[in-house]
Amino acid sequence: MERDRILLAHGGGGSLTRELIEELFLPAFDNPRLRPLEDSAVLSLKAQNYAFTTDSYVVKPYFFPGGDIGKLAVCGTVNDLAVQGARPLWLSLGVILEEGLPLADLRKIVASIRETAVEAGVEIVTGDTKVVERGKCEGIYINTAGIGEIVTPRRLGVAEVRPGDAVIVNGNLGEHGVAVLSRREGIAFHTSVVSDCATLWQLVKVVLDAGAEIHAMRDPTRGGLAATVCDIARASGVGIRLQETALPIGREVRGACDLLGLDPLTIANEGKVVVFCRGADAERVLSAMKSNALGRHACVIGEVMEKPVGVALLHTVIGGERIVDVPTGEDLPRIC
């Protein structure tokens, strides 16, 4: 491992591959399920229901303010489990490395994966490494799949939301997208915004334990809050009305969006959860959220109505109303 860059041979399945796994990956993630380095991990399941999800990460650049692709690859998958009401247990980790990737960068990313996994309470139990020729990928791509144990007796889902529900978010919107864009080659601008990238399980757990009637949770990643409310309005056959004055959007995010012609509602988040709960339970959820560091700025941002069916609306600052829609184009490629 004295060489300082990834070579094609690191992915050849020979001695360099073994070296990479044994010296870099295994020490970082060591646990009884990974340690045998068998072709698959053996897991013992006891609960009745499990959540299973996968996501791929191609963020560009792979280091960004507030995180990196490794942290993102854990948070993203763990959060997808969490919002389903599942305690995250195990992750798989597939990495595709570009020939020439500095080993120092890979070490940093692996350390970040480890740190985030520990924080989220998940184990990396199986993995894979491939190397592609220089120019065939940008540094590193990661895929993670995750398994979590469903801990909530009530079924949560995008189709469970009903009129009268409150819409609650745990904090400021749009920070991940703006942080990544601010370091993007060709756009780079100065901002102190950092990605909100964080594992949400602890926060979600507090919310689930608060005794509120929760109907759905979503992490508003790609497509932002707009995509989340549009999906839910459609799937549940309800109308959703957001209040623009209630939306937590920081000045710098707003400014960057103005500059780039973007709608902060469509910008990706990586540490946010949108909770749809019975209207009467909104206070309960809010105070539960606020007891957690990631929920300090939690607020009610809207309500669910019977009509218009399948549509999300925004009540604007000046008292007008407009549709909330998702972007169609490639406004923000490679954001996660």
Next chain:
Amino acid sequence: MNALVSTINELARRVGRDVRLMEVCGTHTMSAFRSGLRQLLPSNVRLISGPGCPVCVTDTNYIDAAIALCRRPGVMMTTFGDLVRVPGSPSAGGSLERERAAGAGVRVVYSPTDAVALARDNPAKQVVFLGVGFETTAPTVAASIVQAAKDGIRNYFVLCAHKTMPRAMEALLHDREIKIDGFLCPGHVSVITGAAIYRFICEKYKIPCVVAGFEALDMLKAIEMLLAQIADGRAEVEIEYSRSVNERGNIAAQKLLAEVFEECDAGWRGFGNIPRSGLAIRAKYAQFDAAKSLGVKFEAARPHPGCRCGDVLRGVITPPECKLYGKACTPTNPVGPCMVSNEGTCAAFFKYDRKAAT
């Protein structure tokens, strides 16, 4: 805020007839839709969108020429993002986005200076920047040409279709199909040009003009100012956006424009040729002019039959009156430029104002 709306209502009552106000700036279009501003206006005041989206007013033959050019070996096409999805004429096929997917060198940049840097880094390529836009973007393109000249970069070219706003506004006033009672003048353009450029509209045509900023409140205030002028029977240039705009504008930017460009006639989608409404690269900088240096031909082009972007741009119809709107033409599968651009009226309508499935 409420006070402003009630003043507007009061003025509208005083005017006592139907009033059509036109904004000619894509950012105004978006701001109006995003804020739901139209719903706050009295029933006899209509805010209509004009030719304010630079991508939308660009003639189809320009898109066709760009598509043909990017297919040439050795050409690296650079452009602002909005342009890549605009469809060319059906016979030219596709869009720059499709050409890129098929392997052509098409890059989205955020500033023409990035294109100059690409030219410097890729000396074997002919780097072409698509110069589209009004007085707001033209100075940055002028600056990129001056910089390329200064640095001796010989492989940077601009395919120039820049346009200027005042003559298009005048053309609208000559159009019998449209009746305009006042202009909400573009804030960004006016930062560069100064507000004085609209004076001839007030003097010659007795149409009030107010330069407006981009917040919904700016626009409401400007509408109030326009209605006050109409109620009083005045026609003046007033500046609502006084925190950024003055009478004279940005002299340095104007000098830069005059250094690189000269006035020319220009073809506008929906309008046809408008005399003295375009900017052409001066002979002094001809080597950077893609049309001259690379021998680009602009062939007569026919946009998609049935596409009424031209009528939308002139404010003759609203998007839902076009038969293609929302059916054959959607943001995912656009037929005309007004459905593509972030600042396009059809895209804004579709995104923010389509009738909910209630």
